[in-house]
Amino acid sequence: MKLRANALIGGVLVAAMLAMAIAAALWTPYDPLAIDLASKLKAPSTGHWWGTDEFGRDVLSRAMAGAATSGLIAAVTVLLAVALGITIGVVAGFLRGGVDRTLMAVNDALLAFPGILLAMGMMVVLGASRWGVVFALGLAYAPTVARVVRGAVLSLREKEYVEASRMIGNGEWTTMRRHVLPHCIAPVAVLATSMFGWVLLAESALSFLGLGVAPPAPTWGNMLSGARPYLQSAVWLGVAPGLCIALTLLGINLLGDALRDRLDPRMVR
Numbered sequence: 001m002k003l004r005a006n007a008l009i010g011g012v013l014v015a016a017m018l019a020m021a022i023a024a025a026l027w028t029p030y031d032p033l034a035i036d037l038a039s040k041l042k043a044p045s046t047g048h049w050w051g052t053d054e055f056g057r058d059v060l061s062r063a064m065a066g067a068a069t070s071g072l073i074a075a076v077t078v079l080l081a082v083a084l085g086i087t088i089g090v091v092a093g094f095l096r097g098g099v100d101r102t103l104m105a106v107n108d109a110l111l112a113f114p115g116i117l118l119a120m121g122m123m124v125v126l127g128a129s130r131w132g133v134v135f136a137l138g139l140a141y142a143p144t145v146a147r148v149v150r151g152a153v154l155s156l157r158e159k160e161y162v163e164a165s166r167m168i169g170n171g172e173w174t175t176m177r178r179h180v181l182p183h184c185i186a187p188v189a190v191l192a193t194s195m196f197g198w199v200l201l202a203e204s205a206l207s208f209l210g211l212g213v214a215p216p217a218p219t220w221g222n223m224l225s226g227a228r229p230y231l232q233s234a235v236w237l238g239v240a241p242g243l244c245i246a247l248t249l250l251g252i253n254l255l256g257d258a259l260r261d262r263l264d265p266r267m268v269r
Contacts, residue, residue: 004258006254006255006257006258006261007254007255007258007259007262009251009254010250010251010252010253010254010255010256010257010258011251011255012251013247013248013250013251013252013254014248014251014252014255016247016251017067017071017244017247017248017251018071020063020064020067020068020244021064021067021068021071021072022068023064024061024064024065024067024068025068028058028060028061028064028065029048029049029058029060029061030048030057030058030061031061032057032058032061032062032064032065032218033057033216033217033218034057034058035055035056035057036052036055036056036057037055037056038056039052039056040052040053040054040055040056041053041054041230041233041234042056043234043236044236048060050063050236050240051234051236051237051240053223053226053227053230053234053237054226054229054230054234054237059223059236059237059240060240062218062223063218063220063223063240063241063244065217065218066218066219066220066223066241066244067220067244069130069213069217069218069219070200070203070204070219070220070221071200073130073133073134073137073199073203073213073219074196074199074200074203075196076134076138077133077134077137077138077141077199077203078141078192078195078196078199080134080135080138080142081137081138081139081140081141081142081144081145081195081199082142082145082188082192082195084138084139084142084145084146085141085142085143085144085145085146085147085148085149085188086145086146086149086181086184086188088103088107088142088143088146088149088150089145089146089147089148089149089150089152089153089184090149090150090153090176090180090181090184091103091176092104092107092146092150092153093149093150093151093152093153093154093157094153094157094175094176094180100150103146104150107143107146107147108143110139110140110142110143111143111144111147113140115137115140115141115144115198115202116140116202116205116206118136118139118140119133119136119137119139119140119202119206120206120209120211122135122136122139122140123136123206123211123212124211128210128211128212128213128214129213129214130213130217133203133206133207133212133213136206137199137202137203137206140202141195141198141199144191144195145188145191145192145195148187148188148191149184149187149188152183152184152187153180153184156179156180156183156184157180161179162175162179162180165178165179189259190256190259190260193252193255193256193259194252194253194256196252197248197249197252197253197256200245200248200249200252201245201249203219203221204219204220204221204224204245205221206221207219207220207221207222207225208221208222208224208225209225210222210225220241220242220244220245221241223237223240223241224238224241224242224245227241
């Protein structure tokens with residue numbers, strides 16, 4: 001019962017975020033970048049449901065556009081991290097020996113740094129840009145995926161069907177691709193769900209610090225950053241993006257918990 005409730009609530013919240021992002025690509029109530037100084041810092045009203053910012057831009061429109069930007073960055077980053085992590089983890093866990101030791105030494109060196117700090121360091125070098133954030137966060141979170149996949153592969157490589165694949169003449173790469181990699185999908189799917197939330201929060205933090213997507217392009221992080229001087233007089237400027245981040249992370253965590261309980265045999269009674 002709890003599993004279904006978590007999945008339902010999480011699914012609804014994540015679906016709302018996706019719907020906002022998709023809608024922003026097709027339509028927004030106002031142009032998210034249009035400046036109207038005559039309407040600056042207007043409180044929420046029927047004309048502007050979530051109010052306006054210090055440049056008179058509609059906050060709802062910017063939040064919708066920010067959902068599209070932040071969601072796209074998070075999705076592409078997770079795909080990049082998963083692709084890199086699976087490749088490293090499968091090769092290291094299956095081949096073992098010197099290849100495993102070399103790859104895991106580099107992997108552990110990257111894991112020694114918190115993901116957000118590693119991404120911040122790379123963003124200083126790369127400069128603030130959308131694809132710079134994707135590359136920096138993808139590289140920062142790939143070692144976590146590699147560690148999980150390697151652990152799974154170390155167990156799978158000793159299974160009878162892997163030995164049977166070798167006996168019928170399949171090479172190492174064919175055996176990895178056909179018989180080992182498919183069995184890593186379940187733990188990676190659970191991890192990727194949680195990682196989406198981590199990346200979304202990290203991207204918002206980078207944008208908040210001025211190291212992510214540069215204004216005036218809206219993201220939830222730089223909207224929060226721009227709201228800081230006006231929080232006492234225009235509280236809605238911080239509430240809108242903060243609420244979007246909080247509800248999206250809640251939905252992702254609930255959905256990830258439900259997916260973990262569904263796919264992990266140890267959680268099944």
